Amino acid sequence: MIEISNLTFDYPGHRALNDVTLTVPSGSVTALVGPNGAGKTTLLRCIAGLETPLTGSIKVAGMDVIEQPREVHRIMGYLSDFFGLYQDLTVARCLEFAAASQGLPNADIPAAIERTAQRLDLTDRLQQTSGSLSRGLRQRVAIGQAIIHQPKMVLLDEPASGLDPEARASLAALFRQLQADGMTLLVSSHILAELDEYSTHMLALREGRILENRELKPAHLPDAPRHLHLELAQPDARLPEWLKAYAQVALKGASEGHAEFDLQGDLHAQAALLKALIHEGFAVSSLAEHKENLQESYLRTVAAHEESRQ
Amino acid sequence: MSNPEFRRNLWLSFSPHRLIGMPALLALTFTAVALANSGDQVANGLYAASTSIFIFIVWLWGARNANATIVDELRDKTWDQQRMSALDPWAMTWGKLFGSTSFNWYGGLMCVAVIAASGYAADKTDVITTLLSLCAVGVLLHAALIALNLHSAQFQSRFVQRGGMGWLVIILVFMVLPPFTINQTTPILWWGMETERALFWLDSAVLFAACATFAAWRVVSNALQVRTLPWAWPAFACILAVYFTGFVSGSGLHTLLLTGLFVAVTMTYAALLTEPSTLVRWHKLRLLQQKEDWRGWLEHLPLWPTTLALAFLFAILGMLAPGEGGLEQGHMDFLRPQHGLAIALMLLRDACVLLFFAFSPNSKRAVGTAILYLVVLNMLLPFLAGVAGLNTLRYFFLPFEAAHDPWSSVLIMTIHAAIAIGLVNWRLRTAGQQ
Numbered sequence: 010m011i012e013i014s015n016l017t018f019d020y021p022g023h024r025a026l027n028d029v030t031l032t033v034p035s036g037s038v039t040a041l042v043g044p045n046g047a048g049k050t051t052l053l054r055c056i057a058g059l060e061t062p063l064t065g066s067i068k069v070a071g072m073d074v075i076e077q078p079r080e081v082h083r084i085m086g087y088l089s090d091f092f093g094l095y096q097d098l099t100v101a102r103c104l105e106f107a108a109a110s111q112g113l114p115n116a117d118i119p120a121a122i123e124r125t126a127q128r129l130d131l132t133d134r135l136q137q138t139s140g141s142l143s144r145g146l147r148q149r150v151a152i153g154q155a156i157i158h159q160p161k162m163v164l165l166d167e168p169a170s171g172l173d174p175e176a177r178a179s180l181a182a183l184f185r186q187l188q189a190d191g192m193t194l195l196v197s198s199h200i201l202a203e204l205d206e207y208s209t210h211m212l213a214l215r216e217g218r219i220l221e222n223r224e225l226k227p228a229h230l231p232d233a234p235r236h237l238h239l240e241l242a243q244p245d246a247r248l249p250e251w252l253k254a255y256a257q258v259a260l261k262g263a264s265e266g267h268a269e270f271d272l273q274g275d276l277h278a279q280a281a282l283l284k285a286l287i288h289e290g291f292a293v294s295s296l297a298e299h300k301e302n303l304q305e306s307y308l309r310t311v312a313a314h315e316e317s318r319q
Numbered sequence: 320m321s322n323p324e325f326r327r328n329l330w331l332s333f334s335p336h337r338l339i340g341m342p343a344l345l346a347l348t349f350t351a352v353a354l355a356n357s358g359d360q361v362a363n364g365l366y367a368a369s370t371s372i373f374i375f376i377v378w379l380w381g382a383r384n385a386n387a388t389i390v391d392e393l394r395d396k397t398w399d400q401q402r403m404s405a406l407d408p409w410a411m412t413w414g415k416l417f418g419s420t421s422f423n424w425y426g427g428l429m430c431v432a433v434i435a436a437s438g439y440a441a442d443k444t445d446v447i448t449t450l451l452s453l454c455a456v457g458v459l460l461h462a463a464l465i466a467l468n469l470h471s472a473q474f475q476s477r478f479v480q481r482g483g484m485g486w487l488v489i490i491l492v493f494m495v496l497p498p499f500t501i502n503q504t505t506p507i508l509w510w511g512m513e514t515e516r517a518l519f520w521l522d523s524a525v526l527f528a529a530c531a532t533f534a535a536w537r538v539v540s541n542a543l544q545v546r547t548l549p550w551a552w553p554a555f556a557c558i559l560a561v562y563f564t565g566f567v568s569g570s571g572l573h574t575l576l577l578t579g580l581f582v583a584v585t586m587t588y589a590a591l592l593t594e595p596s597t598l599v600r601w602h603k604l605r606l607l608q609q610k611e612d613w614r615g616w617l618e619h620l621p622l623w624p625t626t627l628a629l630a631f632l633f634a635i636l637g638m639l640a641p642g643e644g645g646l647e648q649g650h651m652d653f654l655r656p657q658h659g660l661a662i663a664l665m666l667l668r669d670a671c672v673l674l675f676f677a678f679s680p681n682s683k684r685a686v687g688t689a690i691l692y693l694v695v696l697n698m699l700l701p702f703l704a705g706v707a708g709l710n711t712l713r714y715f716f717l718p719f720e721a722a723h724d725p726w727s728s729v730l731i732m733t734i735h736a737a738i739a740i741g742l743v744n745w746r747l748r749t750a751g752q753q
Binding site (some may be wrong): 112 | 401
């Protein structure tokens with residue numbers, strides 16, 4: 010969906026993006042992560058065609074953003090980190106203006122408003138002015154404006170900042186729904202826990218460079234190794250060697266009372282391993298799969314990057 | 320209504336209360352004026368009152384609203400949403416131009432009806448011409464403010480965000496507002512043609528309203544990332560040169576070229592001081608030049624080099640044109656054609672001085688610093704040298720005197736410009752090493 014090559018962007022006295030090359034696959038939800046000042050907002054603004062980079066090219070759905078920004082805007086929605094709303098307009102009119110200015114035919118606009126309001130749970134608020142809404146509701150209206158024309162690609166810059174936990178949960182559900190509808194989402198945040206629930210890919214930026222751009226591990230692939238943690242109630246010196254010898258285990262780390270390893274196989278293989286451990290006399294208190302969350306994944310990437318620099 | 324921007328502005332501008340309030344208030348005011356006058360004076364009173372109210376509603380209040388249409392978008396952070404819309408630049412321009420001032424035009428049109436009726440009743444001449452001029456100046460003001468605010472928005476200055484540009488334009492307009500207040504009937508002589516005064520001001524107002532609307536469209540295009548080639552700015556300089564030269568009696572080619580030079584110089588300074596000249600932009604231009612992407616290079620070129628080039632063109636043509644050269648009358652008759660080239664070189668030097676500060680690592684106050692140094696260079700130092708009796712030194716700072724060979728002024732300004740170019744080069748080299 011997005012192809013970026015050799016993108017460099019300078020602010021006076023500061024290089025915000027440095028030779029960035031990346032692709033974002035269609036239908037993905039990519040978490041754009043990195044510390045403050047990493048270049049996340051600049052990257053989103055360049056993709057949205059709101060900033061002109063120093064060098065490089067950006068293509069969205071095959072269209073060059075720099076050459077054809079207006080055409081790209083028709084298939085794109087963007088929520089800025091410091092978004093604004095027309096305070097004196099009702100929610101319905103905010104949505105109507107967004108739909109019309111994105112080129113939706115007049116006949117389709119009422120249905121688009123209804124659909125978007127339902128998606129964002131704004132149906133009861135349509136006649137309220139946007140200036141009278143709470144922060145969370147205003148955020149929802151702004152997201153509604155970005156998606157009302159059912160774009161193929163949605164860019165969201167810190168969409169959950171300032172939202173309460175309940176609103177964040179409903180936002181996560183909305184993003185999953187948008188992905189299910191075939192939209193590609195690029196969501197920036199430095200609060201990784203909120204991205205963890207719906208992201209399929211992670212794009213880590215630091216100092217204007219890409220640290221990592223990869224697919225997060227799919228949860229239910231049958232052939233994928235399962236990362237397991239084993240705890241013993243009674244430490245046993247035989248544990249590391251025994252696990253090493255077990256055919257389906259790839260040991261990551263072990264002590265007398267604890268082990269971390271990848272197990273090739275499904276839940277039946279895990280049950281067989283547990284049975285073998287108990288049969289061998291190990292006092293197993295816990296054997297559970299450990300799923301690496303986005304925060305751990307990001308921190309591991311940062312640590313690897315720091316290590317490679319030393 | 321197919322223009323969403325216009326429709327949005329209508330939503331914001333009109334309410335049932337306002338829709339009824341405006342005609343009610345105007346009706347009450349005009350009734351009061353009619354009752355305050357008697358007999359033949361009723362029509363005259365209504366004509367004067369409706370003209371004044373039109374100026375207040377459309378010019379002043381409308382200018383405030385046109386100013387706010389950009390300032391509010393920037394302040395309320397809705398401008399990004401506008402830039403992300405699929406509206407084409409022209410739709411957005413006219414949507415803003417006539418949408419933000421729709422309520423003013425609503426009241427203004429009622430005034431127009433009263434002006435027309437009372438004007439004919441009072442046997443006023445040029446009623447239609449006056450009406451059209453009033454409307455054209457309204458459009459001119461509104462479009463100019465949209466263009467100026469968007470152009471200056473690149474600076475993200477507090478002056479612009481607080482709507483300062485609106486007040487600046489309003490003050491300027493009322494400073495140069497003779498046609499509607501001076502009741503003269505003498506015709507205007509322009510390029511040797513005698514034209515009725517009211518008709519001439521109408522033509523002028525329509526011309527500049529069209530230019531301002533075109534400028535607003537161009538600036539909106541750039542804001543929407545629709546790139547344009549930089550021909551409009553120098554073309555406007557040429558229009559102004561022809562327009563102003565027409566007022567000089569017996570004007571010929573030399574007067575035209577000299578006026579063109581001064582217009583180009585003024586417009587170059589205006590662009591220099593209102594466009595951000597950053598090192599990033601310079602790098603972008605250099606990269607496009609290396610890629611031989613000349614269209615891209617022209618699209619990213621700031622405005623000021625175009626009128627700087629025009630200034631050199633006018634100066635060189637002034638030297639090549641047959642005849643004596645210079646202005647044949649007035650207090651500038653000492654100017655020889657070579658002085659035109661020296662003025663263009665001075666402009667180049669001043670542009671380089673600004674770039675020198677703009678390319679520095681701490682360039683936040685580049686414009687202010689450059690202005691300060693230019694005042695010192697162009698005014699304070701020549702004045703001090705003159706007071707101290709160092710006339711040669713004074714001539715070195717400001718080489719425009721009838722007593723000297725005009726070629727010496729070209730030589731001195733070439734030295735100034737060469738030093739300034741050297742400073743910019745040094746700044747670029749040191750910036751490249753960092």
